[in-house]
Amino acid sequence: MSSDRHELQEELEHDGFVTGVLTAYEGVKARKGLVLGLLVGVTVVVVGVLALIRAGQLKEDRAAVLLGRASALLDTEQLDQARPLLEKVRADYAGTDAARDALYFLALGDLQQDKLAQARANLETYMKEAGVESFMKATAQAGLAVCDERERKWAEAAEKWTAAAMMDEAGNFNAPTYLLNAALCFEQAGKPAEALPLLERILEKYPKSAVKTRVEVVQARLKTDA
Numbered sequence: 086m087s088s089d090r091h092e093l094q095e096e097l098e099h100d101g102f103v104t105g106v107l108t109a110y111e112g113v114k115a116r117k118g119l120v121l122g123l124l125v126g127v128t129v130v131v132v133g134v135l136a137l138i139r140a141g142q143l144k145e146d147r148a149a150v151l152l153g154r155a156s157a158l159l160d161t162e163q164l165d166q167a168r169p170l171l172e173k174v175r176a177d178y179a180g181t182d183a184a185r186d187a188l189y190f191l192a193l194g195d196l197q198q199d200k201l202a203q204a205r206a207n208l209e210t211y212m213k214e215a216g217v218e219s220f221m222k223a224t225a226q227a228g229l230a231v232c233d234e235r236e237r238k239w240a241e242a243a244e245k246w247t248a249a250a251m252m253d254e255a256g257n258f259n260a261p262t263y264l265l266n267a268a269l270c271f272e273q274a275g276k277p278a279e280a281l282p283l284l285e286r287i288l289e290k291y292p293k294s295a296v297k298t299r300v301e302v303v304q305a306r307l308k309t310d311a
Contacts, residue, residue: 148174148183155190164194185214189221192228205232223252227263234270243270247283261287261294268303277307 151174158167167190174187188211195204208228215222226249233242246267250260257263264283271280284304287294294300 144178145181145183148178148181148187151178152183152187152190155187159190159194164197168194185211186221188214189225192225196228196231199235201232201235205229208232218253220253220256223249223257223259223263226252227259227266230263230266230270239270239274240276243267243274243276243279246270261291261296261300265296265300265303268300268307272303272307277310281307 151170155167155170155174158164158170171187171191171194174181175184175191178184188207192204192207192211195201195207208225211225212222212229215225226245230242230245230249233239233245244267246263250257250263250267254260264287268280268283271277271283281304284300284307287300288297288304291297
């Protein structure tokens, strides 16, 4: 009898093990649909994201092509032909790098045509959209300085020229010229004391600058007047 009980016990334990395996398997099968559903869902999301990235890149590429055409026209001073292309980039490809840069070129065209209010508005918007400091952002700041100069706002122009020189200073090869312009505007504003440190900065920081000789002439003049 004890032998029978032992065999029965082994059989029961075996049956319990098998039942456990079968229960687990049934659970896996029950969850299989959920797992597959999740995998399909993830795949759809990934494909969607990739499609958006591709569409975004296509948008950037098309905008860049139009901007390139406009830039070529600007190089040959065909502003009237370039402006519609620049405006199309702004209107049809908002949010792209090319749309931001198109605004910069539109502002330069405005300056060329002496449309100061429009140029200032476009440059200020560009400055906001540009974000981090860069060579082009520095030139946009310089454009704002030109607007002030043409309106004979000498002190304001000097401040903007100085700010332009300090933007991305390491990569800004126009910095010496901007500082010289700032000094000349301070001179026009009757503030030679504010001009002289800028001239000294050029001579110290940019001793091989192409504007060095002119800086020395202006510096001598301001010191004599002082």
